[in-house]
Amino acid sequence: MNSSTSSPAPRPAEFQAHIYNAFLQGRTSDVALRIRASWDAIYKCHRVVLIQAEFFRHLFTGGFVESEGTVTSPGSHVSSDLVEVVFDDINITRAAFELCITRLYGGGPPLFIDPAIIPTPSHPLTPSFPDPLPLTQPPPDHQPATPRFLLSLLAVSIYLSMPSLAAEALSSVTSTIGPFTVMDYLRFACGQGIGPPQEGDVDPLVGLEHVAQLVKPDSDKCNPPSIGTSPSTQDRDVEYFSQNLEALSVEDQLRTPHAGGAVHGVDLSVEKEDPAELSPVPDSPTSPHNETGSNLSFSYGAVSDKIGEACVCWLARWGADLLLYEQNAAGIPKQPVPFMPVATPPRAIGRRSTVSGWRTPNPDVVYSPPLKLPPIWRRGGLTAAWVRALVSSDIFFIKGEKERYDLAKTVVELRRDEGIIEEEEVEWAKLFTEGIYYANMTFDDLLYLSHDRSPSTGRAYVPERVIQAAYWTQSMLRHKIVGSFPSSPPASPTGASRNKELGICVSRKDIVEALSRAEKNEETSTYWPVPGPSSMRMGECAGAENLFINEVFGLSSASSKHQGPSRSSMSYSTFFGLKNARCTTIESASSSPSDATRWVPYPPYRFGVEFWDVDSLREKSHLYSQTIWYAGSLFNVFVQMFRKKAHGPQLGVYLHRQSSVDPIPPLSMPSGSAPTENLVEHNYSISHTRNLPSPSPMNTSPTYPTQYSFSGLPMIPSPRSSTPVQGSPSSSSLSGSGLPVNGPPIVPQQPYRDPRAQVSAYFAIACASATGSSVTRFTSNPDDFSISQSWGWRSSSLRAEIRLDADKTPDPSISSLSGDASISSLRITVILGVV
Numbered sequence: 043m044n045s046s047t048s049s050p051a052p053r054p055a056e057f058q059a060h061i062y063n064a065f066l067q068g069r070t071s072d073v074a075l076r077i078r079a080s081w082d083a084i085y086k087c088h089r090v091v092l093i094q095a096e097f098f099r100h101l102f103t104g105g106f107v108e109s110e111g112t113v114t115s116p117g118s119h120v121s122s123d124l125v126e127v128v129f130d131d132i133n134i135t136r137a138a139f140e141l142c143i144t145r146l147y148g149g150g151p152p153l154f155i156d157p158a159i160i161p162t163p164s165h166p167l168t169p170s171f172p173d174p175l176p177l178t179q180p181p182p183d184h185q186p187a188t189p190r191f192l193l194s195l196l197a198v199s200i201y202l203s204m205p206s207l208a209a210e211a212l213s214s215v216t217s218t219i220g221p222f223t224v225m226d227y228l229r230f231a232c233g234q235g236i237g238p239p240q241e242g243d244v245d246p247l248v249g250l251e252h253v254a255q256l257v258k259p260d261s262d263k264c265n266p267p268s269i270g271t272s273p274s275t276q277d278r279d280v281e282y283f284s285q286n287l288e289a290l291s292v293e294d295q296l297r298t299p300h301a302g303g304a305v306h307g308v309d310l311s312v313e314k315e316d317p318a319e320l321s322p323v324p325d326s327p328t329s330p331h332n333e334t335g336s337n338l339s340f341s342y343g344a345v346s347d348k349i350g351e352a353c354v355c356w357l358a359r360w361g362a363d364l365l366l367y368e369q370n371a372a373g374i375p376k377q378p379v380p381f382m383p384v385a386t387p388p389r390a391i392g393r394r395s396t397v398s399g400w401r402t403p404n405p406d407v408v409y410s411p412p413l414k415l416p417p418i419w420r421r422g423g424l425t426a427a428w429v430r431a432l433v434s435s436d437i438f439f440i441k442g443e444k445e446r447y448d449l450a451k452t453v454v455e456l457r458r459d460e461g462i463i464e465e466e467e468v469e470w471a472k473l474f475t476e477g478i479y480y481a482n483m484t485f486d487d488l489l490y491l492s493h494d495r496s497p498s499t500g501r502a503y504v505p506e507r508v509i510q511a512a513y514w515t516q517s518m519l520r521h522k523i524v525g526s527f528p529s530s531p532p533a534s535p536t537g538a539s540r541n542k543e544l545g546i547c548v549s550r551k552d553i554v555e556a557l558s559r560a561e562k563n564e565e566t567s568t569y570w571p572v573p574g575p576s577s578m579r580m581g582e583c584a585g586a587e588n589l590f591i592n593e594v595f596g597l598s599s600a601s602s603k604h605q606g607p608s609r610s611s612m613s614y615s616t617f618f619g620l621k622n623a624r625c626t627t628i629e630s631a632s633s634s635p636s637d638a639t640r641w642v643p644y645p646p647y648r649f650g651v652e653f654w655d656v657d658s659l660r661e662k663s664h665l666y667s668q669t670i671w672y673a674g675s676l677f678n679v680f681v682q683m684f685r686k687k688a689h690g691p692q693l694g695v696y697l698h699r700q701s702s703v704d705p706i707p708p709l710s711m712p713s714g715s716a717p718t719e720n721l722v723e724h725n726y727s728i729s730h731t732r733n734l735p736s737p738s739p740m741n742t743s744p745t746y747p748t749q750y751s752f753s754g755l756p757m758i759p760s761p762r763s764s765t766p767v768q769g770s771p772s773s774s775s776l777s778g779s780g781l782p783v784n785g786p787p788i789v790p791q792q793p794y795r796d797p798r799a800q801v802s803a804y805f806a807i808a809c810a811s812a813t814g815s816s817v818t819r820f821t822s823n824p825d826d827f828s829i830s831q832s833w834g835w836r837s838s839s840l841r842a843e844i845r846l847d848a849d850k851t852p853d854p855s856i857s858s859l860s861g862d863a864s865i866s867s868l869r870i871t872v873i874l875g876v877v
Contacts, residue, residue: 066249221360646804665680
């Protein structure tokens with residue numbers, strides 16, 4: 043045949059549109075799906091399209107009855123066989139299921155995620171915060187993708203084994219974690235489902251209103267609904283599940299494998315975990331039990347864990363900030379909330395306490411009506427066990443242990459204002475006894491704690507024995523370092539002849555032997571493991587979604603270069619990685635006999651540092667944190683930018699042993715909080731740098747006028763003054779010459795000095811992302827720190843969100859006054875221990 047007269051091959055787009063229209067119009071179907079779930083309907087579909095999903099491929103090609111089509115007679119069309127699919131997962135909604143089906147056909151409406159729930163580096167708590175979520179009208183023919191819809195879409199795509207769609211849903215969930223969504227997402231990760239319908243939910247799917255043939259309840263008298271044994275039972279289960287959403291702790295998760303490796307479960311008689319560890323307060327409004335006695339749990343394996351990780355990362359970065367807002371939302375008298383201190387407190391947030399360095403709410407700002415925020419610290423949010431885990435966590439961003447204690451007091455009194463509950467008091471006792479490392483507080487702080495009493499109970503927050511033990515631990519460590527008791531005259535050898543290690547490490551064998559000889563009351567002695575070198579990324583990470591989807595669907599990931607903990611160490615039982623490394627003697631002795639981990643009986647020093655305008659940092663220049671004193675030495679953290687073309691832009695983070703003779707370096711400050719000073723460029727040697735691979739590229743988020751104060755903390759709305767803040771840079775200074783800003787150095791108290799020229803110390807650095815949904819954490823085995831020596835890492839994954847184009851012209855519409863400047867803040871938590 044002549045090529046000029048041959049018919050052209052059909053284009054893929056035309057064929058896709060043809061088959062999708064056949065589905066929408068119910069034409070030429072060869073299978074009718076009867077879906078039994080929260081809705082009951084029939085869909086006319088095509089087998090050849092459905093088998094793209096692993097669930098349907100197994101169903102139609104796995105030798106089941108559904109594998110055989112029914113042909114009526116020679117020459118006639120294939121009849122539509124009726125195949126019944128029962129979804130026993132009440133997270134599966136009609137709109138989400140219909141979207142999955144339309145995606146198999148290559149169609150369906152585009153998804154619209156409200157920009158108000160998408161955090162950005164300039165609006166890390168979402169553009170709408172602290173106002174309630176506004177509803178943006180979606181474009182025509184777009185499906186509103188509310189948080190509940192995204193969770194349901196994730197559940198359906200895992201059930202049907204559609205990895206690409208599950209990865210898309212997972213990415214959308216982790217990119218929309220914020221103050222209005224974090225608790226819903228965390229409940230889902232803990233197995234408590236998607237919750238009741240929310241404002242903005244659209245069901246059925248946009249454009250598919252007439253595709254499903256709904257089945258009336260009285261038309262089916264033979265088979266029961268999908269969940270329970272009767273329609274009334276199903277209604278009760280759904281109602282129960284909606285009431286259960288306020289509880290964050292859940293029972294053991296029953297994981298039932300389905301086609302393609304997806305896991306979820308329904309259990310009506312699960313044995314409870316230890317209530318002190320996992321379960322919420324019995325008989326409280328957040329209790330998971332209702333009059334039916336049922337107990338539902340839905341888990342999706344590694345995907346649930348991934349969402350849980352992202353949520354706890356977000357809570358660790360922003361939890362302390364949001365406490366101030368929750369106090370206002372509760373409409374109660376404000377308690378002091380500990381935050382990172384700055385030289386000049388932000389005028390729109392609060393004032394500096396002259397005693398302990400934390401801020402109190404601004405008494406000049408009147409908030410009427412109270413802010414409408416969903417509970418996080420209050421009842422109805424985190425349970426007491428989760429509060430304890432979060433406040434005790436090593437990655438929780440807080441300045442130090444004294445500020446951690448102040449925050450714990452604030453949260454506890456916030457809960458006690460709603461009534462004292464005995465089961466919560468058990469958790470508060472554990473929090474104040476085990477979650478705060480008092481050995482790293484000053485004697486003045488310990489003296490203050492010994493007299494501090496709760497206004498609600500009249501009792502001390504911290505038992506006297508705990509304070510005494512902390513002081514004894516301090517004294518013992520000092521003796522190990524200087525070689526004499528505090529009251530004795532100096533008799534330590536010279537620094538050159540002293541060993542770099544103190545000899546305080548013990549092995550598992552040593553602990554087991556000591557345990558066999560110990561008195562019963564010594565079985566609760568505590569140890570901390572000395573870590574080895576590692577790097578990991580918790581929470582959301584560009585390019586990581588498919589890795590975890592592959593784990594869920596049983597695909598090989600052996601070739602992956604992913605570095606990080608095993609899934610079990612980031613699971614629900616460890617609060618998705620929040621649990622710190624503190625272990626009792628029995629727990630330490632129970633480790634694997636082949637474990638070569640060394641242990642120390644002294645808690646590490648935990649502190650938080652913050653850097654502003656890192657994107658304005660010149661290459662090879664340093665930005666310094668506050669300087670801290672620990673175990674006789676001064677330490678601080680500095681960051682440095684590398685913009686080499688060979689490796690791409692990288693940010694270095696280093697722990698530095700500060701000389702007690704050299705001047706203390708100025709600390710990084712937010713623009714507008716202190717007069718601009720020239721950046722100090724010290725030529726301290728960087729003894730070791732660990733290079734890490736660059737992450738997958740990320741899309742640049744749009745820039746919006748920020749709603750955050752110069753401290754990097756969100757502002758409660760107040761009338762804006764047109765008067766410039768004294769010392770703040772003008773808009774022209776944002777071009778780069780005046781940033782970043784340094785404040786005056788703060789010299790810490792030094793009770794004693796370590797005389798050794800070199801000390802051996804292990805450390806971990808956890809860097810939160812700009813929006814908070816991920817944490818990059820590096821740990822090091824003990825390294826030798828000489829005076830003015832630094833150890834650390836540099837990687838392009840540390841600050842993937844910052845603006846790395848130094849020549850980029852700032853938006854002139856963004857003012858630098860009244861908190862409107864786009865401030866880039868990098869928050870880091872540091873764990874430091876000597877051996």
